[in-house]
Amino acid sequence: MDHSDNKLKGNNPAGSQDQRDAQWRELLACAEPRQELLDSVLPWQRVLSLVEAAPPVKPHWSDLLFSRVSRQTRFALAAVALAVGSAAGLAVMPAQSDQIGTVVLARVPMAWEAGGAELAEVEAAAEASFSKLPHSEQADMYFLPLKSSDGDAHPTLAIAFLNVDSAQAEQVFEGLAQRFPGLSTGVAEYHDIQSQVFENRLQELLSGLREPGRYRGLGEAQIRSEVLRQLHSAGLAPESISIERTADGGLKIEVSATMDINVAGGHLQEALGDIGLSPELLGSEAYEQLMELQPAQ
């Protein structure tokens, strides 16, 4: 605590600053109300009732997105293989692309309301089109009718595709735009969702695994244990680990890992950053636009 401002008094005080602070505190505290009077001011039990009765949280559109992400999908899957100690030195095969999804933003006519017939029809068509695409079990699509904080602006439809190739996302949306001209009210914007954090964690994992001499004299079980430890410390969950000794005396380790993203209340922006929805990746304008949009009711 910075209580240095007492020095502004310009007096020549006897005793330490702490002593004088304590004396002021004691002097002022003697004028405090009686404890039982204080206790009678909104007792804790009534605070609990007040909190219970408070208006519920209105989820931000991204809460809807993240809740779906954390419940239904393991967010990203990457395979990394490295050869340790071979004659050629360290060889690291690149991880899978960290592009993990696409968000399409499209202006829609003013008359298209959330829950209305037009958007319901578009959503049904989008679901049908998406289900016909070849994609992994982790693929997901989320349909987000959004309204602008500016009441005069056109509402926006955001469709988030996760763990889907960007070309497939474009294919779905272009098919919809041909069928529903209202989706061409403005120029649709495509934004990649990238996971820098995921890439960073892979780099962290690699630097841990590649430390010289780490595996010297270790048996396979010990190496596996070491890899697991490195995965854990990088925040990754193992899917599979394969360890192979190469003909030239090297070691080849292949790892598939996932990263779960959990969004705790109050940490929305960090979570957005975790999946790449950051001003740097989206551009500040698009990012602000996304943050200002609210779920249409």
Place this chain on the structure above:
Amino acid sequence: MDLQQELTEQRNSRFLALLEPVYEDCQRWAMHLTRNPVEAEDVLSEALTSALTSLSQLKNDGAFKTWMFRIINNTYRMSLRRGKRPVDLVDPTDLGHVKSERPDAYLRDERARAVRQALEKLAPEQREALWLFHVHGLSSREVSDVLGKQEGAVRVMLTRARDRLAQQLRLLGMDSDILGELK
């Protein structure tokens, strides 16, 4: 459980966990501002609801107490603007310490009475700054956050408040030895 319910429960749990350790301080602060338990309860209820519904704006949990104090202060100011009049004078018998049976109780009660009377001579903001700084242990920066003032202005306010309080206490005949220690 649907998402809205889950998020609401998360918010409520976080809020209560942050509030409980500082709740008594919040009661004190509301009481200090209003000097009336009924008014304090009104202000505190409104401030708590306001804080709860805007909890997502609190980025640093470590600053919760200062944030909460600021909301209580703003709620009190708004209640004044809505026409609620501040209570004019503290009733010493209501607001003072519980009278003790110890031999020095009389002197301590007299001292408390003198301090309360002297505090009444201070401008409300000087009183609030002194209270936040010395009783609640906030730094001058935190006091400036709560009161919506520049930190430099708070430092000056504190200096003047202490000088004025000491002067008033002398006029009320408080033992000069005690005041001397405070300088």
